[in-house]
Structure formats: structure tokens, C-alpha cells
Amino acid sequence: MRPFRLYEPTTINETVATLSELGDDGKLYAGGTELLLAMKTGLLQYDGLVNVKTVPELEGVSYSNGTLTIGARATHSTVEHSADVLAHAPLIASVEHRVANVRVRNVGTVVGNLCFAEPHSDPGALLLLYEAEVDIASPSGTRSVSVEQLVVGPYETSLAGDELVTRVRVPLLPNGMRGAYLKFGYHHRPTLGVGAAVSVTDGKFLDVRLTLGSAPPKPTRMRDAEAVLRGAAVDDPAVAIEAGRIAAEGCDAIDDLHGSAEYKRHLVQVFVQRALAEAVERGVK
Amino acid sequence: MTQQEFNTVGQSVRRIDSYDKISGRAVYSVDVVVPGMAYAKLVPSPLPHALIKSIDASKARALPGVYAVLTAAELVNMETHYGSDKKDRPIVAMNKVRFQGEPVAAVAAVDLATAEAAAELVEVEYEALSAASDLTSALLPDAEPIHDSNYCHEYGYEWGDVDAAFAGCDRIFEDTFLFPMVYHYAMEPHTCVVSYEHDRIRTWTSAQHPFLVRAELARIFGMQLDQVQVVVPYVGGGYGSKSYTKIEPLVAALSREAGRPVRLAQSVEESMKTVRRHAARATIRTGVMNDGTFVARECLSYVDTGGYTDNGVRVTERISDRIVGPYIFDNVRVKSYGIYTNSTPAGSFRSIGGPQASWACESQTDIIAEALGIDPIQLRLKNLAKKGDEVRRGKRPLEGDLAPKLQMVLDKFGWDNYVREDPSPTVKRGIGFACNVTNSGASPTSTSLVRFHADGSSTVYIGTTEIGQGSRSVMAQIAAEELRIPLASIKVIGSDTDAVPYDRSTGSSRSTTLMGLAVHDAAVDVREQLLEIAAKHFETFADQIEAADGKATFKGESMTFGALVREMFGGSGGELMGRGYVTQNHASGRLTQDPVFWEVSIGAAEVEVDEDTGTVKLLRYVSASDPGKAINPKQVEGQDEGAAMQAIGHSMFEEMLFEDGQFLNPNLVDYRVPTFEDLPGEFETVLIEFGDGPGPYGSKGVGEGGIVCVAPAIANAIFNATGVRLRELPLTPERVWRAIEKSKQ
Numbered sequence A: 001m002r003p004f005r006l007y008e009p010t011t012i013n014e015t016v017a018t019l020s021e022l023g024d025d026g027k028l029y030a031g032g033t034e035l036l037l038a039m040k041t042g043l044l045q046y047d048g049l050v051n052v053k054t055v056p057e058l059e060g061v062s063y064s065n066g067t068l069t070i071g072a073r074a075t076h077s078t079v080e081h082s083a084d085v086l087a088h089a090p091l092i093a094s095v096e097h098r099v100a101n102v103r104v105r106n107v108g109t110v111v112g113n114l115c116f117a118e119p120h121s122d123p124g125a126l127l128l129l130y131e132a133e134v135d136i137a138s139p140s141g142t143r144s145v146s147v148e149q150l151v152v153g154p155y156e157t158s159l160a161g162d163e164l165v166t167r168v169r170v171p172l173l174p175n176g177m178r179g180a181y182l183k184f185g186y187h188h189r190p191t192l193g194v195g196a197a198v199s200v201t202d203g204k205f206l207d208v209r210l211t212l213g214s215a216p217p218k219p220t221r222m223r224d225a226e227a228v229l230r231g232a233a234v235d236d237p238a239v240a241i242e243a244g245r246i247a248a249e250g251c252d253a254i255d256d257l258h259g260s261a262e263y264k265r266h267l268v269q270v271f272v273q274r275a276l277a278e279a280v281e282r283g284v285k
Numbered sequence B: 001m002t003q004q005e006f007n008t009v010g011q012s013v014r015r016i017d018s019y020d021k022i023s024g025r026a027v028y029s030v031d032v033v034v035p036g037m038a039y040a041k042l043v044p045s046p047l048p049h050a051l052i053k054s055i056d057a058s059k060a061r062a063l064p065g066v067y068a069v070l071t072a073a074e075l076v077n078m079e080t081h082y083g084s085d086k087k088d089r090p091i092v093a094m095n096k097v098r099f100q101g102e103p104v105a106a107v108a109a110v111d112l113a114t115a116e117a118a119a120e121l122v123e124v125e126y127e128a129l130s131a132a133s134d135l136t137s138a139l140l141p142d143a144e145p146i147h148d149s150n151y152c153h154e155y156g157y158e159w160g161d162v163d164a165a166f167a168g169c170d171r172i173f174e175d176t177f178l179f180p181m182v183y184h185y186a187m188e189p190h191t192c193v194v195s196y197e198h199d200r201i202r203t204w205t206s207a208q209h210p211f212l213v214r215a216e217l218a219r220i221f222g223m224q225l226d227q228v229q230v231v232v233p234y235v236g237g238g239y240g241s242k243s244y245t246k247i248e249p250l251v252a253a254l255s256r257e258a259g260r261p262v263r264l265a266q267s268v269e270e271s272m273k274t275v276r277r278h279a280a281r282a283t284i285r286t287g288v289m290n291d292g293t294f295v296a297r298e299c300l301s302y303v304d305t306g307g308y309t310d311n312g313v314r315v316t317e318r319i320s321d322r323i324v325g326p327y328i329f330d331n332v333r334v335k336s337y338g339i340y341t342n343s344t345p346a347g348s349f350r351s352i353g354g355p356q357a358s359w360a361c362e363s364q365t366d367i368i369a370e371a372l373g374i375d376p377i378q379l380r381l382k383n384l385a386k387k388g389d390e391v392r393r394g395k396r397p398l399e400g401d402l403a404p405k406l407q408m409v410l411d412k413f414g415w416d417n418y419v420r421e422d423p424s425p426t427v428k429r430g431i432g433f434a435c436n437v438t439n440s441g442a443s444p445t446s447t448s449l450v451r452f453h454a455d456g457s458s459t460v461y462i463g464t465t466e467i468g469q470g471s472r473s474v475m476a477q478i479a480a481e482e483l484r485i486p487l488a489s490i491k492v493i494g495s496d497t498d499a500v501p502y503d504r505s506t507g508s509s510r511s512t513t514l515m516g517l518a519v520h521d522a523a524v525d526v527r528e529q530l531l532e533i534a535a536k537h538f539e540t541f542a543d544q545i546e547a548a549d550g551k552a553t554f555k556g557e558s559m560t561f562g563a564l565v566r567e568m569f570g571g572s573g574g575e576l577m578g579r580g581y582v583t584q585n586h587a588s589g590r591l592t593q594d595p596v597f598w599e600v601s602i603g604a605a606e607v608e609v610d611e612d613t614g615t616v617k618l619l620r621y622v623s624a625s626d627p628g629k630a631i632n633p634k635q636v637e638g639q640d641e642g643a644a645m646q647a648i649g650h651s652m653f654e655e656m657l658f659e660d661g662q663f664l665n666p667n668l669v670d671y672r673v674p675t676f677e678d679l680p681g682e683f684e685t686v687l688i689e690f691g692d693g694p695g696p697y698g699s700k701g702v703g704e705g706g707i708v709c710v711a712p713a714i715a716n717a718i719f720n721a722t723g724v725r726l727r728e729l730p731l732t733p734e735r736v737w738r739a740i741e742k743s744k745q
């Protein structure tokens, strides 16, 4: 790996100012589990890395008023074991528990995962289920976007070079809504992730959110599939099959090391049904 | 000798290297620092097949801190090529590159960052040639030849009247099976430090076969064996990937060029471009009678040896030796070819040709059983070789009956009482079985030296490489047993060719059997000398004296071994030396035939298949290890389970993927090796100890057997669960799903 300089700012302002100064030659550095791998292979090269882990403001996970906040420094392990997450959104803790392996979870951050925008990832599809948003700081101020808008494609976000994601805000699922997230794959990284959140009244789907990750180029909300479910009978298997079919058709899968596009679309079909069934079952319990 | 008489043999004593390894004191090649040492970086070819038009290293050489750049132009006054059977590998690419990642040049610099920067400055101009990175494309008539032709080696044998036998049998089965290219993934990548000096070469390297590396370096640089020193510190796993000679000649040539010691520590990614296992395509034709009697077998195999031969000659031979299976056929015709392709060269890998052969023959055994309506176990038992049978005509007969060994595995598994319970209509369970015997490739050439000190302790010298298999502990146990001293009084000195006597290699499951005999004999030699001294002291005959617990005793009077040594030298010091020579003509008479022993492999699996996704879960696996006598039972189990676990990789998901010569998954994120999550739900090893091996105490080798039968056992279980037969590894969910979908049509 080519030598680089490591900057260790202690405030958000200093961080974005350093980033801005470095321009294309600099990059933010959190756990490094993506960045350093890419730099070791020579795929990416930077003269300066700006460490977010030295900025106290970016630390931690907290909860207030129906919203979980995940700071930019929070690792997968921090989220997995956070008392707030376990109490208010145990689904997030259980998904985080199955991200990568314990070594990666102990250093890799949720925000770093989102910002690298590697399609084969869990947090994107999971956080879409919660309609989560990120707060962004730059030398010219702050702004917020949804996770859906943050990730625009493989390895591509809507962030400018001098922007820093300071935190993810995760509103809890509305009352009565229950979520499930299923992942599939035999590589280190997931081949497919499907999120489903449903509320049910009188045996019918009242509200539904369906999200898809890893198979499509970016985490995706499957609104067409959601539409056929709303108002439909929960125990009608044909509806879930139809939702799965629509999701599969709408999934922009590609052939890669994880499998053919055809197989991935088949998996989408299978796992949309399974995730829906699991979400419904959780609602019943 | 009955079992009760053993002291440490047969006990799972704690490994003698455990403190070193747990405390971090253990030295590996990467820890070696030689004063003045430079750091090396390779310049790999980005193209899989190309002519080298020119190399311009001037910018790299001009970079401050660079000591030397090695290219083909510098390979003068030396042999330029190396290789175990065929010397077809240039030390750095000459005129042509044959696989992606082949070193075209190498840089030595003051530090790694400088070496890396300089490597990028080496300008190479290529003329691309069309690349063939699989058997099919390399065998096309118009394929661009990689060497003089794309055929590396040819092998075969025949007995009986094969054509007449096929004509006379009731049914003929023909099936083709594919086995993928896989990587060993030893945790320690290849690492080597060489100091080339005008009158000697000193080498520290992660090599399994230090004496073969020594011979190769001596030949290349025109030195005598005594001028070349090869030290092998602890090795972080080998599995064959560090067999023979790998990066040592390149590092030595670079050191000569730089005029100082040089270290090359490869990354995993670089090691994946250094060596791999042979992919294979095997077609088996089997003629049988309706009652299940095996009559004739014909096999045609191709193994993909990549850009260079490496161990391709032996692998081509071994797949043919192992593909007939553990059965008796009166008519056999077997042929195999080693083929060059534009991919990482393929070398030794735990049981060369064994898993490829068994994948084919043991899958087909179940295909035949199904077609004839015979129980697969009964079909095997009907045709199984017995003690004294020549499974391969002209080779060593089997040393023991196989049927009782199979039965031990079936009993442990609960095969006969298996009740299938499918969790759901689309999630199905099933069981599968496979077995084989493999001819160990071990050559009986080992020597050992045992020094016995004046305080009753002893130092044992062995050329066996400690690659994690626990050889040092086992050798210490054998020495302690024969010297009649406690294990704690033994120190084992490992591979340093300047210090330890010759051992051919560490591989082919050979060390306990062959080096074990050498250590045994050397220790007995010392004991006999001690008894002679004691006989003089007590004024009696040696056979009147009892040697036990570090003492010689005669008529109730004892003298410690240390005192005997001191008495002989007439002072406070001195030492005895014992030697052990293992050759074909070893006094035991058990090493005259080839192979030295047959390694037994047996496996039974239970799987659960999710038909909606194609996911296969390995619920249970029972493996057998047949050490004859387990000198350290826990280590035997470790070898067996480690081997089976490694096989789960090539069975379920491991595969090096190449497209037009481009290596698509050259790292451990994209290339999936098994982890603890992939352990079978229940995982057991049955130890078979019938004392029927040629090694000390009736022992024989076990390092490889566990890897041989996993894939066919799993595929047979998948068939049992779903009715779907898979003929291509690995059994990825997509492949299984596709096969299930196809069967529905």
C-alpha cells in the first residue's frame, strides 16, 4: 500500500475543513474495512485519510422520542449490543449481529457501510425499511437526506467530496407495524437481503414496506410490490406470490460471482414470500 | 508389545509446540530478520498469455532506495528454470507469460513502500496471445500453445481384456464429473528470506520440503549441497502449497543481484497466484452384471495444471491410480492427461488427485446402485477389495480388510437405523456414503539423529517440517517411548539442512510412518548403547538389564542413563548419538513395496436441502481415520477433521474462477473458504486401530484421507434427499437449484 498521511481531527468542523483542503487526494476513514482493502489492492489511492474516530461528537447510539440515532463512529458491534437498539428495535440488533464476522463488526461502522455503497450490504435495505435519514455536514453547513437518496448506485453516493455523514436517524416503525429481514448467501457478503414490515387489521394488510438489498445495484424500496399487498388478505398465498413476482421483475439484478441474474430474481421471489410470512407472524405474536 | 506397556505412545499428550505458538514465541519465516535485509516486491503480469516484447526497468532502478531489479536479462551464469519433475518454470518470465500474476520482474529495495513504488515503474511491453484458462479451451485444436503443446503429461495402465469384458456385461454406465480449481489457503502465505553470498546461500523459507529446495538451489547456482542452507521455521499451514520449490529461486536470484539478503513475504492474493489444486474432468465407464458384480472399468481423466507443470506429472498419474476405487475389477483401462492452461500453476494439494478421483468413482457407485435397485452399501460390500488383494495390479496388496472399517463408520453414523424426517415438503433430508483407498506417494527416504545428553535428556533431529500437523510432538513421543525417558526430557530440532539429517519431504501423509521409523530406530540405537554401557558397569549381559524411567536396573541396583553416559566418558560430560536410516530395505521388511501404505478414506453424510433455494446444509458428517495405531489420538482426529473441513470447501463453495485467463476472485472476500459456521452440525471421526501399518507400532499416515470422500458422500446424500444427481463441484445453491428445476421439467 502506498504511504499516506493520517489526519486526526477532533471536531466536525475541523474534519470537513481538512477534507475540503485535501480535495480528491483525501478521504474519510472510519473502520477502514472497505477503504484499506481497496487501497491495499491499489484500487483506490489517497495521500491523506481523515479519521472520523477521533471526533467525539460522532460517537454512539442514542434514543429519544421514537428515533434511534446512530453516530458515524458507531460500529456494527456497538449497534448490535446497544441497550437502546435492543429495547426499541431488536430487529436492527439481530441483523447487525449477522453482518460480516466479529472482526469486521468490531471495527466497521454502519455509516461507513452506507457511504461505501457496496451493493452486497445489509444496512441499506434494513434502514430503508425504517425510512431512515442521514445528517450531513460540510464546510458550507448541514443537510439531511433519506438513506434511499444517499445511495445512488454501486460504490456511488450523493455525497460531495467534502461532506461528512454525522449520523443516521432511524424512526421506529409506526405502531402496530412489525418487521422482518432475511438474508441469503454463501459468500462473505450477502447475495440478497429482503426487508418486510407490515401492519395487519381484520386479516388484511393495512400498511406494508418491502425493501431489497444486495441483488439490485442499490438498496431499493419495492413500492409496486407493496401496492398489491395493501388491503389484500394476509392468508392468501397468491398475493404474496404476486408481490414476490413483481419484486423479482423489478429487481435490476446482474450476473456476478454471487450467481446469475435469473437465480437472484428467483431468490427475490422466494424471500419476499418468506419475509412477509415472518413479519406477519411477528405481528401475531 | 501390548498396549498397556506404552508410556506416552497412544496418549493425546499436549503438543510440544503449544507454548511457543500460544505465547507468540514461535518464529515463522516472516519473523526472520537478517542484518542488511532488503524487501522485495514482484512485478506480476497483468495478462494471462502474452509475449514479452521489452522490459524497461531503468526508472525503477533510478528510484532512490532501490537495490536491484531482477528480470530475465539478469538470469546469467546460472540455471534459469526449475521444477520438480519438469524444469519448465523460469525463475522470472522469459520471453513469454503464461498466467495472470506470473512474476515478470522483482524489485529489492530499502523498504516495502519503495519496492512497491519501484515495481510500478517497471515498464513491460506485451503482445497479447489468446488465452485458454480451462480444459475445454486448452484442448481445442486451434488453441494457442502455452508450451510446445498444451499436453503436459500422459499416463495410463490396463489389465484384463477390457473390450471383451464390456461386451459381456449386463449394463454399462458412463458419467463425466467435473472438479474445480481450488486454493489451499494456508494461513501463512509463501514467505522467504535468502542471503546469497559468493560461497554460500542461506535461506529461511516456509517450505514443506527443505531438502528438495536445497538441491534445487544448489543446482541452479552451481553450488554443493553443503554450501546451501535451508532453514524452515514454523510453517503456518502447507496442505501441499509449500511442496517442492516455489519462490526460493527468485528470491535467491534477487539477493544475488542486490548483493544483500532479500525478503519476499507474499500476500494471500499473491499466493493464490502461486499454486492451486488441479481442476479435473473425469469420465468413467463401468460395466456390471445385474447382480451388482463389477466387471470392467475404463476411465479417462484430464487434469488442469495451469501455466506450468509444478506437480502436474504426479497428479496426472495419481488421479488414474485412485479412480478405480477400493473395488476389485478384473478388467481395467485407465488413461489420464495433464493439460496446460493459462491459469495459476497447479501443484500438490492434500491427497493429489484423490478427491478428484473419488468424486467421480464414488458418485458413480451410487448411480449404479440406484439403476440396479441395489442398496449402495451392499453394492460396495459386494465388490470391495479384501486384505491381500491388489487393488492396483502389481502394487502393494491391501494391508487389512476394508469391510469391517466401513462398518465402524456405518455404526457410528447409525446408518442402518436411519429414519428420514423431512422438515417440510420442500426441505428434504438424505444420507450418503463414500469410500476409497489411496496409494500414499511417500518415498521411504528419511534419516534421524538422536543425541543423548549426560543428564539423561535428549535432542532429536528431524528434517520433517512442522506445518501444524503436530509432527514434533509425535516424534518426541516415539523418542521418549524408546529412550524410556519422560516426554519433558525431549527437545525436537526441526528443519535446518545445516543441522538436521536428510528427509525427503513433508507430504503424502508420510512423516509418522517414515520419519517416525527413523526416530524410533535412532532412539533404539541410543538405548542399546546405554544397555551396553550398563552391561559393562554391572558386569553382565545387555539383555539382563531393564531400561525404564530413565534408569538401567540390574538385580535391584539402578543407575541413571545420565550417569551411564558420564561413566563412559570418564568425567562430567559427553553424549551418545543414535541414528536411524529409513530406506526401501528397512530391517522391518515393510517398506519394499509401492505404495508404502494405502490410506483409507471413508465418509458418511446427512444433508438437508432447501429445494426453493438450492441450499445444502450438512447436518452430520462421520469420517474415518485409519492410523493403524494412533500415537497421539487427538492429533489424528485433528488431521482427519481438518481434512474433512477443507473438503467441505471444494464440495460446497470453493472455486477459483477464470474467464479468458482473468482471475475473477483472487482474494478471500470473493473466494470463499470454509469457516466455523460451515462445520457440520455433528462431526465425528472414527479411529481405526488395527495395527496394520508399516510405521512404528503398526502406525501409518492419516493426513489426507479425510479430504477424499466428503464431496461424493454429500452428493450421494443430496441424491438420496431429492433424487437429483450432481456431477459438477462445488455444490453451490444455484447449481443445486438448477438441477432440481431441471428435474422437474
Ligand SMILES: Cc1cc2nc3c(=O)[nH]c(=O)nc-3n(C[C@H](O)[C@H](O)[C@H](O)COP(=O)(O)OP(=O)(O)OC[C@H]3O[C@@H](n4cnc5c(N)ncnc54)[C@H](O)[C@@H]3O)c2cc1C
Pocket: A027, A028, A029, A030, A031, A032, A033, A034, A035, A036, A052, A072, A098, A099, A100, A101, A104, A107, A108, A109, A110, A111, A112, A113, A115, A116, A120, A121, A122, A123, A159, A163, A164, A165, A166, A188, A189, A190, B669
Ligand atoms: C469479510 C467481510 C464481510 C462482510 N460482510 C458483510 C455483510 O455480511 N453485510 C454487510 O452489510 N456488510 C458486510 N461487509 C462490509 C462491512 O459492513 C463494511 O466493511 C463496514 O461496515 C464499512 O465500515 P468502515 O467503518 O470500515 O468503513 P471504511 O472502510 O472506513 O469507509 C468506507 C467508505 O465510507 C466512507 N466513509 C466512512 N465514514 C464516513 C462518514 N462518516 N461520512 C462519509 N463517508 C464516510 C469512507 O470514506 C469510505 O469511502 C463485510 C466486509 C468484509 C471485509
